[in-house]
Amino acid sequence: MVTSIRSTLPEIARGIALLYAEHPVEADEAFADFQVRIARPRGLRRWVRPQVQFQFDGTPPFHPLPGDQAFPILEWGLNWCVSAHCHQYLIVHAAAVERAGQALLLPAPPGSGKSTLCAALVHRGWRLLSDELALLDPATHAIVPLARPVSLKNASIELIRRFAPEAVLGETVHDTLKGSVAHMKPPQDAVRRSLEPAAPRWIVMPRYEARAAAARLTPLARGQAFMQLADSAFNYHLHGRAGFELLADVVEGCECFELAYANLEEALAALEGMQ
């Protein structure tokens, strides 16, 4: 996907330079799938309490945010661009990583720890396919990579800094709707292999619980996995019968588990033990 991003805000320039450093840059006149702009809204507000606005084709699809949230609004806006337009794929709200040609799908609601697991896994030899939006191709049933920055929130930011000191994190922005947010740069290998899809092999529903006992994988009935995937999908309803067949085939070809965890290392050990 090619995105044209226009902004005069320095934090946008810094964020792109740092976190999208591995992504190819197209010529100005190249076709772009999405035309977006991050700008300060006009008016007195600009001077009293500055805000930032995400524009898509010149129109803001959502309300502005406080002025220091420019990079998060860009990332959330790009997520919206994909989830609202890329209906050639069945889009599941899930992280996805790959190892030896086999993909692990981590569908989960916010707060479940999927991005934390995703960030940790890509520093343990798994390839990042996507942090937020798993794109399932109805023709091949494979996951099409969308190697963009991984969104870390609150305690996960320091957790990943300690877990992987080599991880490159952008500026931490506080007091967003999701709390404190920082984005992690996708590894170079993940960006370079953006045209290599991977077949789903495992579906794991993670659930971070501070008081969870030792992390372990618990088998999840495929019927339940199907329903949770369908619930997590942005556009299952748009795919009709083909979407049903796609999800059913994906679930049938995967081992399905739940993973309740409190300790990141234990969770990784459980996931790395999957055959």
Added chain:
Amino acid sequence: MRWRSVDSNLLMLREFDGELVVRNDVTGSTHLLDPLAAEVLRTLIAAPEGLTAAELGARLAEGIEEQADWSALIEPTLMEFQRLGLAERASSASPS
């Protein structure tokens, strides 16, 4: 009272370990049926002429030695199927 499934061509079914995932083309909704409900739906689909709850119970009980009040088990399932648009009360005349 007789019950029958909606046109089975409008239903997509996929079984996973006894449970059945069903998509209903008319409503666009997808449902997960437990093994009993799955069997009730499959039995209704196989009987386009419609079945009473007692007849359904008799078919479900075939090959099962244990006695059970099948009607009591089935009635709530049929009502739920009606709510979900998976089954309907058949008119007294058989479908042509």
